[in-house]
Amino acid sequence: MKFDPRSKLVLVFSFSSLAVFVKDIFLLLIVLLLSFLTSNYFKGDWSFLKRIKKFIILFLGIAFLQSIFAPAGESLLTISGLPILTLGGLAKGIRVILRMMIIIVSATIMRGSSSREIIQALVQWKIPYEIAFMVSLAIRFLPILRDEAKDVFTAIQLRGIEVEELSLYKRFKVYSYLFMPVLSGVIYRARELSTSIESRGFRAYPERTSYIKLRLSLKDYILMITSMLFTLIILILYFI
DSSP: OOOOHHHHHHHHHHHHHHHHHOOOHHHHHHHHHHHHHHHHHTTOOOGGGGGHHHHHHHHHHHHHHHHHHSOOSSEEEEETTEEEEEHHHHHHHHHHHHHHHHHHHHHGGGGGSOHHHHHHHHHHTTOOHHHHHHHHHHHHHHHHHHHHHHHHHHHHHHTTOOGGGSOHHHHHHHHHHHHHHHHHHHHHHHHHHHHHHHHTTTTOSSSOOOSOOOOOOHHHHHHHHHHHHHHHHHHHHHHO
């Protein structure tokens, strides 16, 4: 069953809004479960779960930083009188990870829609084509940026540098060396893309036509209304 990209965008916005405004961990877990079930229905891509180890490291880092700089609750780990891990810091770390997971999982709902359809959906929402095109372009640039970083990282490993075995200071130093070639590669690709767009007469006319014309069906209206009502009810019950 194919849905209009606009109904999917409303659904993603609903989940993301709940992730931002809700602070209760149990409620965030329920929202995460619902986003997983919805993503599974829309056949979302869950390949990011292979890198769950990085999420755990990030969670621990946030928990320790929050415990040190904004201690709250009972202290679980103390060194020389300095709270290294507190219940408050642990709770904040869990909340941050749950929010990130909800936003990432909900974004996978858009997998079945092409970039052309997403642009058209934004245009039919009266968003200027230039802005819609930039949003689509930014989304498509993320995998390119990832592949660029992966190539540079592989080149460092081929030179005999085992990053995982380095100390924390040296690891940060290696990562700082990664930044410049990745940035220069992205700038080069962006320059090529800009030249290509200009040569095709981008914005040559005040209005654009499109062979794609999206139409909302009954199931799209039901999905949008249900997701908005669900989000509104949850937020009202949460803040009352």
